Amino acid sequence: MSASFERGINAFKEQMDAPVAAFFSSCVRCGLCAEACLFYTETGDPKFTPINKLEPMRRVWKQEYSFWGKLTGALGLSKPVTDAELTEWETLVYDSCTLCGRCSMVCPVGNDIAYMIRKMREGMAASGHAPEGLIGATQRAVTIGSPMGVKLPALQAQIRHAEKDLGFSIPVDVEGVDYMLLLSSMEIMNFPEFISAVARIFRHAGVSWTISSEAFEATNSGIQIGVSEIAAELVERIVAAAAKLKVKYVISPECGHAYMAIRWEGPNLIGRRYDFKVVHILELLDELRASGRLQTSGKETQRLTYHDPCQISRRGGVVQQPRNLMNQIAADFVEMPETGTMNWCCGAGGGVSSNERADEIRLKVFNRKKKQLDVIHPDAIVSACSNCRIHLEDGLEEYEMDIPVLSLTETIAEHLVDREQKEGQQP
Amino acid sequence: MTETELLMWARGPALQVATVIFLLGVLVRILEILVLGRKASLAEARGSAVAGGLRTIVTRSIPDRGTLQRSTFNIVAGYIFHTGFFVVLFLFAPHILVFQDVLGFSWPSIPTQIIDATTIVTIIALLAVLAHRVRHRVMRFLSRFEDYLVWFVTILPLITGYFAFHRIGLTPPTLIAVHIISVELLMVVFPFTKLMHAFTLFMARYYNGAIAGYRGVNS
Numbered sequence: 122m123s124a125s126f127e128r129g130i131n132a133f134k135e136q137m138d139a140p141v142a143a144f145f146s147s148c149v150r151c152g153l154c155a156e157a158c159l160f161y162t163e164t165g166d167p168k169f170t171p172i173n174k175l176e177p178m179r180r181v182w183k184q185e186y187s188f189w190g191k192l193t194g195a196l197g198l199s200k201p202v203t204d205a206e207l208t209e210w211e212t213l214v215y216d217s218c219t220l221c222g223r224c225s226m227v228c229p230v231g232n233d234i235a236y237m238i239r240k241m242r243e244g245m246a247a248s249g250h251a252p253e254g255l256i257g258a259t260q261r262a263v264t265i266g267s268p269m270g271v272k273l274p275a276l277q278a279q280i281r282h283a284e285k286d287l288g289f290s291i292p293v294d295v296e297g298v299d300y301m302l303l304l305s306s307m308e309i310m311n312f313p314e315f316i317s318a319v320a321r322i323f324r325h326a327g328v329s330w331t332i333s334s335e336a337f338e339a340t341n342s343g344i345q346i347g348v349s350e351i352a353a354e355l356v357e358r359i360v361a362a363a364a365k366l367k368v369k370y371v372i373s374p375e376c377g378h379a380y381m382a383i384r385w386e387g388p389n390l391i392g393r394r395y396d397f398k399v400v401h402i403l404e405l406l407d408e409l410r411a412s413g414r415l416q417t418s419g420k421e422t423q424r425l426t427y428h429d430p431c432q433i434s435r436r437g438g439v440v441q442q443p444r445n446l447m448n449q450i451a452a453d454f455v456e457m458p459e460t461g462t463m464n465w466c467c468g469a470g471g472g473v474s475s476n477e478r479a480d481e482i483r484l485k486v487f488n489r490k491k492k493q494l495d496v497i498h499p500d501a502i503v504s505a506c507s508n509c510r511i512h513l514e515d516g517l518e519e520y521e522m523d524i525p526v527l528s529l530t531e532t533i534a535e536h537l538v539d540r541e542q543k544e545g546q547q548p
Numbered sequence: 549m550t551e552t553e554l555l556m557w558a559r560g561p562a563l564q565v566a567t568v569i570f571l572l573g574v575l576v577r578i579l580e581i582l583v584l585g586r587k588a589s590l591a592e593a594r595g596s597a598v599a600g601g602l603r604t605i606v607t608r609s610i611p612d613r614g615t616l617q618r619s620t621f622n623i624v625a626g627y628i629f630h631t632g633f634f635v636v637l638f639l640f641a642p643h644i645l646v647f648q649d650v651l652g653f654s655w656p657s658i659p660t661q662i663i664d665a666t667t668i669v670t671i672i673a674l675l676a677v678l679a680h681r682v683r684h685r686v687m688r689f690l691s692r693f694e695d696y697l698v699w700f701v702t703i704l705p706l707i708t709g710y711f712a713f714h715r716i717g718l719t720p721p722t723l724i725a726v727h728i729i730s731v732e733l734l735m736v737v738f739p740f741t742k743l744m745h746a747f748t749l750f751m752a753r754y755y756n757g758a759i760a761g762y763r764g765v766n767s
Contacts, residue, residue: 140755142581147745147752150695151626152686153611156618167689186584188576189740225760226767227615229626230745231608231753233760233767385763388590398592438594438764459614462765 126204129248133181136240142186144237145179147230148172154234157227159465159489160217160482171224171234174213177202178241204248211250214241216479220378221431221466235436242347251346254476259342263351266358268342268475269306273334276304279313280332283320291320294366295331300405301368301397302332303339303359303383305376307507315375315507318534322406325537326414330372336362339374341382343390345472352382353390359383363397373401375528377432377470377506384437401433402530403505407442410449417536420452423500427454427529428490428513429464430506443505443529450536451503457493465489469512487516494524501525503532551722558728566732573739574747581751593762600761601754607766608753621680625673632670636663636706660713667710674703694741701737704730 155161155170167173180202183190193199222235245251251259258268265272280291292298300323308315323330336358343352363371373380384399400408409415427447434440440461447454459465468486473479490513494502502524504510513526549557589597611623637643641657648654678699681687708730710716712723737743745752760767 137584139581139584139586139751140759142584143748143751143755146577146581146748147742149742149745150687150690150692151622152684152690153615153619153622155686156615161686162618165685167686170686170690173690187580225756227612228752228756229608229611229623230749231604231756233752233756236759385589385591388592389587392590394590394592435765436763440765462767463612463614 124247124249126207126248129207129244129246129250130181130202132247133178133241133244134185136178136243137182137186140233141178141237141240142182144230144232144234145175145182146187148179148232149230151229154224154228154232157224158218159221159223159468159486163486163488164482168213169217171218171238172232174210174218175234175237175241177206177210178237178244181244207245207248207250211245211252212478214238214245214250215252215255215472215476217473217482218471219431219466219468219473220436220471222436223431223463223466226435226463239344239347242345243349244347246347252472252476252478254478255342255346255472258472258475259346259348259351262338262340262342262355266336267306267309267338268340269310271306271309271338273337276309276332276334276337279309279316283313283317287317287320289320289324291316292331294334296365297367298329298331299368300328300330300370300372300400301363301366302330302337302372302374302402303379304332304337304374305340305379305507306338307511308374308376309337311511312507312528312531314531315528318528318531319402321534321537322409322415322530325416326409328405328409328414331366331368333362333366335365339376339379339383341379341386342472342475344382344386345378345475349390352386353392356383356387356390359387360391360395363395368397370398370400370405371395372405373399375402375505375507375530377430377437377509378472380437380439381432401437401439401442403433403439403442403446406530406533407445410446415533416538417450417533418538419536420450421501421532421536422452424453424455424498425451425501425503425527426457426494426497426499427460428457428467428502428504428509429461430504430509431464431466431470433505434464435462446529446533447503450533455497455499458496459493465493467509467512467516469508469515470506474508474512483512484516484519487512487519490516491520491522494522499524501527503527503529505529551719551725555721555725555728558725558732562729562732566735570735570738574744577739577744578747578751581748586755589762591762594764595761597758597762600765600767601756601758603761604757604767605750605753608756621676622684625677625680629670629673629677632666632673633702633706635666636670636709639663664710664713667706667713671703671706671710674699674706697737698741698743701730701734702743705734 160169184194225233225235261270262268468483639658640663708727712727
């Protein structure tokens with residue numbers, strides 16, 4: 122990537138569309154978005170007000186796309202955006218915004234601020250103002266195929282390990298099956314139990330599936346950093362693998378941004394529709410539950426809550442499915458105050474966790490999650506995003522809270538009725 | 549210029565100029581947004597973008613409980629001054645006569661005592677909003693000259709209207725002229741400032757709701 126200030130400004134211009142213009146035209150600077158943002162509520166610093174994070178892009182819009190701005194610009198009355206300002210805004214756009222979109226739910230005039238931050242990152246990256254951590258993750262994603270540098274042998278080792286425990290094989294590169302499962306690097310390295318859990322559930326429910334050795338990484342650093350060309354390249358790899366294996370569905374794993382990337386942004390990045398459908402693992406599990414193919418026995422008796430990963434619920438639309446699944450396996454399922462599409466972000470999404478510079482602030486703003494948890498005192502937190510899980514664990518440790526964090530998929534796998542029992546029940 | 553001439557000027561050429569600037573300005577601002585266009589999403593829809601957009605236009609008028617608790621003053625004062633302003637503007641009998649002249653039809657007015665009280669309440673709410681803007685750290689941080697200018701041109705017609713109605717200080721023709729000129733000032737400033745939100749918020753809410761609705765989310 123050869124970044125320059127001019128390329129950055131041009132990227133801002135390329136990102137302008139009618140929604141952005143309507144949003145900037147409508148802002149009355151009421152400040153309500155600040156109260157929706159954990160980076161403001163937990164620091165009290167007004168610079169973290171969501172709409173302020175867009176100020177350089179707003180000025181480009183005003184100066185280039187409004188009659189009044191053009192007129193004042195021609196008269197020399199407006200101040201062009203400078204490279205120094207973009208430097209100043211870098212931490213606001215990358216370190217202190219997780220693209221969680223809570224501000225977009227609250228703005229009284231209806232501004233989708235997260236939609237604009239996503240666009241602003243295109244200009245920030247093009248002008249050379251992306252954080253080192255995200256640049257590294259993106260380079261690894263392009264060259265190695267994983268932002269964490271996880272190569273195929275590492276996945277194969279985890280699969281072999283899982284197969285040994287399971288006593289049956291995990292399908293890899295099997296053509297003509299229904300589903301192709303994607304994984305996040307974090308799942309492969311930190312939560313390999315997820316692979317076993319999915320294998321057990323799919324065997325139980327009779328789902329035909331496979332993992333591709335050529336495209337197993339679900340996350341998309343290109344989106345987090347804001348470089349659409351790279352994001353598109355990463356999506357193309359998945360599309361090619363799905364075509365090669367002739368699958369009908371691609372499964373997005375327990376990862377919020379992966380779901381956003383492959384489900385909602387992917388076709389737009391590559392400029393064409395998919396030949397397959399994308400389902401989130403929770404959507405699929407809930408379908409299997411509803412159709413009776415996923416049968417569980419017994420319920421967790423401890424007090425469980427569900428943390429909505431922002432990109433899965435608020436930005437992704439998978440809101441009710443995890444609740445159906447929770448009710449299936451939890452006797453004491455309790456919601457946090459402000460949940461579902463209004464849930465508070467853990468503080469590490471949108472590339473924040475890949476950006477070491479943001480480590481201090483992400484832990485500071487976790488205090489918002491702590492406040493939510495302090496109201497309901499759960500025995501354990503269930504979630505569906507490995508990035509959320511890692512940060513929840515980090516945050517809980519930082520605040521000395523002894524609450525385990527579980528995966529919803531893994532918890533369901535623990536409650537499967539055994540095969541013999543299931544087969545015995547079938548007519 | 550005599551006071552009669554001033555009134556004639558305010559009701560005649562000044563009003564014409566202000567109306568042209570207002571209408572043309574608003575039209576240009578809306579077209580500037582629409583011409584930028586929007587790419588249709590190629591992702592398979594889960595819900596209806598149109599239904600989501602229309603829903604959010606309505607639902608975004610009601611704050612969620614958490615926001616209401618965290619920003620009570622902002623929301624309550626905002627509601628009061630917006631409602632008050634529209635009640636005075638559209639339900640005061642003499643205003644309806646002006647609209648009838650232009651539009652050719654009219655609607656019922658409400659008693660002047662209520663208009664009078666509403667004006668006072670609205671002015672107080674706007675003063676409170678200004679105090680809040682100056683004192684609240686986020687609002688002070690975000691505020692620019694434009695925000696104070698917009699506040700000024702919004703409260704001015706309420707104050708001049710109140711003075712004209714109660715005939716305070718000057719002769720009635722002068723008071724009416726000053727009131728009309730203050731409205732014209734609001735109209736002229738309107739297309740160049742955030743006052744445009746009165747129109748564009750419907751577009752912004754629609755886009756927000758459509759983006760979310762397409763994904764099956766009620767925003």
